[in-house]
Amino acid sequence: MRRGAAQRLLAFLPPRRALLEGGGRGSLSAATVVGYGGIDASLQPCSAGDAPLSLLPRAQSVDLVFDAADVFTALLDAPRMSEARLRQALPSLVEERLLSDAADCHLAYAIGVTAGTSTQVTAAAIDRVTLTRALEAASEAELRPRSAYSALYAIPPPAGATLSVRIDRSRGTVRTGEHSGFAFDLDDEPPAALSIAIQQLGILRIHAYGREAARLVPFASRLGVEVVDLRRDFDPASISSAVNLLQGRFAPAGRLGMPTVTALVRSGHLKPLLPWAAVWLVIFLIGLNAYRWKLESEASAVKSSMRTAFRSAFPNEPFSDPVAQTKIHLRELRARAGQSSPDDFSVLNAQAGQLLSSAPVGALAGVEYRDAALTLKFKPGTASTAGFQNALRAQAVQQGLDLRFNADGSAHIVPIAP
Numbered sequence: 001m002r003r004g005a006a007q008r009l010l011a012f013l014p015p016r017r018a019l020l021e022g023g024g025r026g027s028l029s030a031a032t033v034v035g036y037g038g039i040d041a042s043l044q045p046c047s048a049g050d051a052p053l054s055l056l057p058r059a060q061s062v063d064l065v066f067d068a069a070d071v072f073t074a075l076l077d078a079p080r081m082s083e084a085r086l087r088q089a090l091p092s093l094v095e096e097r098l099l100s101d102a103a104d105c106h107l108a109y110a111i112g113v114t115a116g117t118s119t120q121v122t123a124a125a126i127d128r129v130t131l132t133r134a135l136e137a138a139s140e141a142e143l144r145p146r147s148a149y150s151a152l153y154a155i156p157p158p159a160g161a162t163l164s165v166r167i168d169r170s171r172g173t174v175r176t177g178e179h180s181g182f183a184f185d186l187d188d189e190p191p192a193a194l195s196i197a198i199q200q201l202g203i204l205r206i207h208a209y210g211r212e213a214a215r216l217v218p219f220a221s222r223l224g225v226e227v228v229d230l231r232r233d234f235d236p237a238s239i240s241s242a243v244n245l246l247q248g249r250f251a252p253a254g255r256l257g258m259p260t261v262t263a264l265v266r267s268g269h270l271k272p273l274l275p276w277a278a279v280w281l282v283i284f285l286i287g288l289n290a291y292r293w294k295l296e297s298e299a300s301a302v303k304s305s306m307r308t309a310f311r312s313a314f315p316n317e318p319f320s321d322p323v324a325q326t327k328i329h330l331r332e333l334r335a336r337a338g339q340s341s342p343d344d345f346s347v348l349n350a351q352a353g354q355l356l357s358s359a360p361v362g363a364l365a366g367v368e369y370r371d372a373a374l375t376l377k378f379k380p381g382t383a384s385t386a387g388f389q390n391a392l393r394a395q396a397v398q399q400g401l402d403l404r405f406n407a408d409g410s411a412h413i414v415p416i417a418p
Helices: 014-023 083-097 128-142 193-199 213-223 235-239 260-266 271-313 323-337 345-358 386-397
Strands: 010-011 033-039 044-054 063-064 071-079 105-115 116-125 145-150 162-168 172-175 180-185 207-208 225-227 363-370 373-378 399-403 411-415
Touching: 044 235, 063 128, 071 083, 071 145, 071 180, 083 116, 105 128, 116 128, 128 145, 162 193, 162 213, 172 193, 180 193, 193 213, 207 213, 213 225, 225 363, 271 323, 345 363, 345 373, 345 386, 345 411, 386 399
Parallel strands: 010 063, 063 145, 162 207, 207 225
Antiparallel strands: 010 033, 033 044, 071 116, 105 116, 162 172, 172 180, 363 373, 373 411, 399 411
């Protein structure tokens, strides 16, 4: 089954019991072979197979799918409370239903419908060591799982008289309800648990998923139902109802390994700080506006002072740009008094001559004076070295000049503004 590149990849992990029987100490590693199934951009299954965790096909996101026997799921009626208090009360709510100690399990939940004083909560529990080692194996394989959940959610819940069963790698998964089901090993006989579920639920038809779905077809007559091989590895639409196990300390980290803001808001940890954050924001906005008003007042005072000084020095001159007008008048006054301005051609040309005293003979190709600036044009290849340009810049600063080289290799010289 290969119809396109996988956008999302489901890694079906082997049951913990199989790892223990195989001498693997119940832990996964990057070399552990797992089943996988891909979902393409159209949200349809696009690939299926077996591969070590480290050699799984690349996809934009990866989900870890645990065997149904390794994850306990239950629908609970809990008193209405905040999400933070619900997380604290969850161990006591599920303790009586667990076969193991709640302290050894990692608990996840999804909040459902709230009616009156009670709230429907879907709880999921998994051995904490099992989840930890699975995430360590994924990290070793350079995978960053987006979510993790029970294999129950890879197939649809019962609809009418139709039951969904998934068979893969001689392992079967049955979903008997929205958040309930079981797993079984498939051999040469019809599974007893499946026969009981068919009788209790009044099932007339089985929709078989998985790469080994055809193995269930011969049992149709003995189970007393019709078995339809859908030739699909799983049902992508059913995953949306899954309870994600990656919550709390196992939640995917944000940047720099810190929890995301969304996770902190959902957890309720930021709730006591929100009123203070609002107060700080108001104070910040008030201070920002006060500082802006201060700067505008200072700018108005400077402009007024410049206007007054210009009027007193040049009473008959129309006021437009006081800085540029003042420079023009100072240049005219210097010319009348026989004094040269720093940006006159004669002054800039004399300073340029001093700058070029250390330049190679014949390096200068021409000089251009325009808009109170002098441009030195060099012969090709004579002024392209960084050492030569840096030396001219250093000498220009000592003479009170601003020297900049253009892209064509010419040098632009103006006096440094006082």
